[in-house]
Amino acid sequence: MYFLQTGTTSSTSLVLLFGTVGMLVLTIGLIVFIIFHQRKVIRYQLQLQKMEQDQQKMFLNASIRLQEEERQRLAADLHDDAGPLLATARLYLNENLVNLDKTTQLQNIYNAKQIIDDTIQLIRNISHSLMPPTLKNFGLESAVNDLFQKISASGSMNASCRFHDYRTRMDPEDELIVFRVIQELINNILKHSNSSFIHLTQNISGDKLYVRMHHDGKGLTQEDFDRLNKSANGLGLKNIQSRLKLLHGKIFFEKDASQTYYKVTIEVPRIEDGIPAK
Numbered sequence: 001m002y003f004l005q006t007g008t009t010s011s012t013s014l015v016l017l018f019g020t021v022g023m024l025v026l027t028i029g030l031i032v033f034i035i036f037h038q039r040k041v042i043r044y045q046l047q048l049q050k051m052e053q054d055q056q057k058m059f060l061n062a063s064i065r066l067q068e069e070e071r072q073r074l075a076a077d078l079h080d081d082a083g084p085l086l087a088t089a090r091l092y093l094n095e096n097l098v099n100l101d102k103t104t105q106l107q108n109i110y111n112a113k114q115i116i117d118d119t120i121q122l123i124r125n126i127s128h129s130l131m132p133p134t135l136k137n138f139g140l141e142s143a144v145n146d147l148f149q150k151i152s153a154s155g156s157m158n159a160s161c162r163f164h165d166y167r168t169r170m171d172p173e174d175e176l177i178v179f180r181v182i183q184e185l186i187n188n189i190l191k192h193s194n195s196s197f198i199h200l201t202q203n204i205s206g207d208k209l210y211v212r213m214h215h216d217g218k219g220l221t222q223e224d225f226d227r228l229n230k231s232a233n234g235l236g237l238k239n240i241q242s243r244l245k246l247l248h249g250k251i252f253f254e255k256d257a258s259q260t261y262y263k264v265t266i267e268v269p270r271i272e273d274g275i276p277a278k
Helices: 002-092 095-099 102-130 133-138 140-154 172-192 222-230 235-246
Strands: 158-163 168-170 197-205 208-215 250-255 262-269 272-276
Touching: 002 102, 095 102, 133 140, 133 172, 140 158, 140 172, 140 197, 168 172, 172 197, 172 208, 172 235, 172 262, 222 235, 222 250, 235 250
Parallel strands: 158 197
Antiparallel strands: 168 272, 197 208, 208 262, 250 262
């Protein structure tokens, strides 16, 4: 009886020992797994932060390049066009003008006036390209309508647009950003899509303003847009993204459910300037 009890006690102790060792191994394994998992999560978070930083740098670089390109274009227009015109006008109005006969004086003054008028028109055109007068005076709806009428009049594409509820204008600077984004998107569609039509609609939902464009040509999906945004190419798309970031806006590319049309959606917070839309 004693030996039986001793054997049973030894078996119980052995089971308890193995159970304790097993629990210890399991606990150690769980701790090791948690440590490795946390390290993996930390590495992933660091990689994600680096990707976000790289993307921020890319958007900043795109914005800087865009501003630099606009400055260079403006400088080139002034240097190549306005400069020679003013230099020519100065030739007509040189110090020898007083020594010329009256008829020649009047002709030189008339020629100089014509050149100065041309220079004024050139500078006005440059100013209009920086801030279209229709946009400045009448707002986004009128400027977009005017743009689409010009596209349709060219005969290259059937273009139409409809603003459903743009009753109060956005801040003028915000309007300009949205207008430039629309211009860039339309430029890409005209260049690359081979579409027969483009249709734009605007509506407001909650505190967001939405602008949507449909066309029936070759387009982008969101996956294409994200891929091009991360590549060295697609500067125009990066410019669009960098402009929208200034408004905390978003852009979405998709193919219509019918697989017939492509759709681009611009979403921006609706921050109004209190100017009634005309």
